[in-house]
Each structure stands twice: as C-alpha cells, then as structure tokens.
Amino acid sequence: MRQALGTWLAVLCTLVLLCGAVVADSKSESLKPLGDSPPVERGPVVPPASETELRKQLEAEYRAEMEKRLAQERDSYAASLTSLWIANGAVWAVLLLFVIMQALSARKRIAEIDKLKRDRGS
Amino acid sequence: MTPGTSNAPLITLALSALGLIGVEITLYLSYFYTPVQISAGTLYVVTPDSGSTINLYESYRIFFIHLPAAYTTALCCTLAAVGGIAWLLTRKDAWQALIVSASEVGLATGAIVLLTGTFWADYAWGSGRIGSGWNWEPRLTTMLILWLAFAALLVLRRAMDTDKQRAMMTAVYGILLGPLYPLVSKAIEIGQTSHPRSFSDLLSAPEIATTKQVATIGVMLALVSLVALRYCWNRLGQRMAQERAA
Numbered sequence: 001m002r003q004a005l006g007t008w009l010a011v012l013c014t015l016v017l018l019c020g021a022v023v024a025d026s027k028s029e030s031l032k033p034l035g036d037s038p039p040v041e042r043g044p045v046v047p048p049a050s051e052t053e054l055r056k057q058l059e060a061e062y063r064a065e066m067e068k069r070l071a072q073e074r075d076s077y078a079a080s081l082t083s084l085w086i087a088n089g090a091v092w093a094v095l096l097l098f099v100i101m102q103a104l105s106a107r108k109r110i111a112e113i114d115k116l117k118r119d120r121g122s
Numbered sequence: 123m124t125p126g127t128s129n130a131p132l133i134t135l136a137l138s139a140l141g142l143i144g145v146e147i148t149l150y151l152s153y154f155y156t157p158v159q160i161s162a163g164t165l166y167v168v169t170p171d172s173g174s175t176i177n178l179y180e181s182y183r184i185f186f187i188h189l190p191a192a193y194t195t196a197l198c199c200t201l202a203a204v205g206g207i208a209w210l211l212t213r214k215d216a217w218q219a220l221i222v223s224a225s226e227v228g229l230a231t232g233a234i235v236l237l238t239g240t241f242w243a244d245y246a247w248g249s250g251r252i253g254s255g256w257n258w259e260p261r262l263t264t265m266l267i268l269w270l271a272f273a274a275l276l277v278l279r280r281a282m283d284t285d286k287q288r289a290m291m292t293a294v295y296g297i298l299l300g301p302l303y304p305l306v307s308k309a310i311e312i313g314q315t316s317h318p319r320s321f322s323d324l325l326s327a328p329e330i331a332t333t334k335q336v337a338t339i340g341v342m343l344a345l346v347s348l349v350a351l352r353y354c355w356n357r358l359g360q361r362m363a364q365e366r367a368a
Contacts, residue, residue, distance in 0.1 A: 080180070081153075088149050092142065095344065099138045102351045106131050109358040116365035 131354050137347040144340025151333040152186040182324060184242045186333060190341035191234040195268070196303040197342075198228030198349065202275075203300025209293040215360045218289055221296040223352035225275045228299075231345055232269035239265070239317075247316045260309035261317040268302045275299065 158180055201224035209217035239262070243255025256262060275295045282288035310319055325331045 084149075084153060088146075092145065095142055095145070098348070099135065099142070099351065102355055103131070103135055106355055106358055109355070109362055110131075113358065113362050113365055116362070120365070120368060 134347060134350040134354050137343065137350055141340070141344025141347040144336075144343045148186055148190075148333070148337040148340045151336055152183045156183065156329045156333050157327060178246075181242055181245050182330075184238050185321070185324070186337040187341060188235060188238040188242070189334065190338050191231045191238065191345065193338065194231040194342055194345040195228055195235055196307075197346065198224040198231065198272075199268070199299050199303040201349065202228065202296035206293040206296030206298075206300075209289065209296075213289075216357065218292055219353055219356035219360060221292050222276070222279070222356050223349050225272045225296070225299070226352050227345060227349045229269065229272040229276065230348070232265070232272055236262075236265060236269060243316065255316075257316060259315045259317065260312040261306065261315055264302075264306040264309040268299075268306055271295075271299055271302055 202221050205217045205221035205224065208214075209221070240253070240256055243257075243262075244250060244252060246255065247257070248254030275292065278295065279288050279292045282291055309315075310317055321334075325334060
C-alpha cells in the first residue's frame with residue numbers, strides 16, 4: 001500500500017516536472033523580433049512644426065516601444081523563473097521521496113532480517 | 123559496511139541530506155549568481171560544423187546539472203568495473219551489490235546526461251524543435267550505447283537461472299562497462315563533432331567557474347549518495363536471502 005502510494009507520488013512529481021516545460025515562457029509573442037510584427041497603422045503623416053518637435057515625437061515613440069519590449073521581457077523572465085521553481089520543486093520532491101522510500105524500505109528489511117534471526121533461534 | 127548492524131544507513135541518509143542541500147545551492151547559484159550571456163563571444167561560443175557562432179543567453183545553465191551527472195556516470199562505470207574485478211578475486215556478495223547499485227544509478231544519471239544534453243543541443247545546433255539536436259555524432263551515440271549497457275546489465279542479470287550464473291554474468295558485464303566511459307570521453311576526438319570540445323571559454327567567467335565547482339561537489343554528492351543508498355538496500359536484500367536460506 002505504502003509502496004503504491006510512493007509510486008503514485010513519484011508519477012505525480014514527474015508529471016509536475018513535465019508541466020514545468022509547458023509553463024516555460026508560455027507567452028509566444030514575447031521577445032519577438034521587431035521585424036515579425038505587422039506594420040502599425042500610423043495615420044496620415046503631419047509634418048512637424050520644427051525639428052525639435054520631430055525629435056520629441058520620435059523619442060516618445062522610441063520610449064513607448066522600449067517600455068513595451070521591456071515589459072514583455074519582464075513577463076518572459078517571470079515565466080522562466082516560475083517554471084524553474086516548479087521544475088526545481090518537482091526534482092527535489094522526487095529525490096527526497098526516493099531517499100525517504102529507501103530509508104523506510106531499509107528499515108522494513110532490517111526488521112525482517114531480525115525476525116528471521118529470531119525465528120531461527122527459537 | 124554491514125547494514126543493519128552498523129550506522130551505515132544513517133550515514134548514507136546524512137549524505138543524502140547533504141546532497142539535497144548541495145543540489146539546492148547549485149540551482150540557486152546557477153540562476154542568481156552566474157551572468158546571462160548578453161552578446162555573442164563574451165562567454166562560451168559554440169562553433170558547429172558551419173562555423174557560425176551563437177549566443178548562449180541562459181541556455182548554458184543546464185551544464186551545471188549535465189556535467190556532474192556525466193561525472194557520476196563515469197564514476198558508476200569505474201565502480202562497476204572495480205566491483206567486477208573484486209568479485210572475481212574474492213567472490214564476496216558485497217561486490218555484487220556494488221555493481222548493481224552503480225549500474226542502477228548509472229542508468230539514472232546517464233538518462234539525465236542524455237536528456238539535458240539533447241535539450242541543449244536542440245537550442246545549440248538543432249532547429250529548436252524537441253529532438254532536432256540529436257544528430258548521431260560519436261559523442262552522443264557512444265553515450266547512448268553506455269546507457270543501454272547499464273540497462274542491459276540490469277535486465278540480463280534477471281534472466282540468469284542460477285545465482286552463480288547471475289553473479290558471474292554481473293561481474294563480467296561490470297568489467298566490460300569500465301572502458302565504455304573513456305570511449306565516450308574520447309569520442310569527441312573522432313571526426314567532426316557538434317559537441318563542445320572544451321569549456322575553457324565558458325569557465326573564464328569567475329562566477330561560472332565557482333558555480334561549476336559547487337555543482338560538481340553538490341550534485342555529485344547527491345547522486346553518489348544514491349549509489350550508497352542503493353548499496354545499503356541491495357546488501358540488506360542479500361542478507362535477507364541468506365537468512366531465509368539458512
């Protein structure tokens with residue numbers, strides 16, 4: 001019964017481990033090169049009043065694009081870390097479970113050997 | 123080491139606990155201490171057959187599991203060979219338990235090496251699709267042969283009719299496992315390979331070199347403790363069989 005429970009727990013941990021890869025960087029749109037996105041409709045181009053205004057407009061556009069990409073990068077990194085901890089937890093759980101199961105099984109075997117010795121002695 | 127009458131199982135458990143802590147420290151260091159390669163050429167650069175360079179970004183972090191697992195596989199090969207020779211000389215059951223334990227853990231660590239290596243190869247020289255990095259080059263193929271050899275030992279010994287046959291087959295097969303890892307190691311020098319030949323560029327970053335050393339100790343400790351655990355367990359099994367037969 002205990003062994004069956006251990007097997008199921010090991011299977012569960014393995015499944016969690018495999019799910020980690022599925023969760024990893026699940027946002028497919030993250031970090032796409034700029035060239036992959038369709039051109040944005042910007043409407044009619046209005047000639048700016050001066051070069052300073054044009055510079056400001058371009059800088060604002062550049063800043064907005066950078067902020068957007070930075071946010072995507074942050075999301076991607078957060079997803080990677082989440083999957084890392086899921087995978088880490090699953091591997092650790094499997095190792096710990098294995099050690100515990102081995103210890104319990106060894107204890108059972110030691111008890112069995114003692115019993116056999118007693119039976120032989122009596 | 124006489125399980126059941128000594129402190130061997132307790133020492134083994136303590137070793138396992140230390141190994142588990144070592145694994146955690148390795149994972150922490152590999153993600154929060156080592157840097158990300160932000161431009162090609164600053165760290166280790168793979169030069170596949172085409173000679174083009176790639177940026178490793180985060181992918182190199184898998185080495186901190188891949189390398190210690192490979193070292194443990196090599197250690198398991200050596201232990202199996204030593205156990206085989208020692209059994210032929212002494213005929214003591216303890217050596218049989220050592221060969222079997224080393225093969226069981228070698229099978230597990232070999233699987234870790236193959237899986238982590240393949241995942242990284244998919245990125246490094248494959249198309250990114252799972253399995254695309256497997257190109258049957260000498261290093262990959264010899265490693266697969268070694269892994270199958272571990273599996274074959276464990277399966278074949280069960281197929282033997284008598285204990286004597288089983289012990290003899292296990293010992294001889296264990297000795298044959300010995301030269302397999304040097305073959306895997308040297309396979310990199312056979313012809314053109316995609317697998318990196320040296321890690322010196324990667325280890326030139328001090329954080330990566332330190333983490334690699336911690337990983338080698340921590341992860342190997344965890345994996346070697348598994349050999350010790352299995353050894354204790356197999357020895358207890360042998361003693362139980364002896365008691366039943368008496």
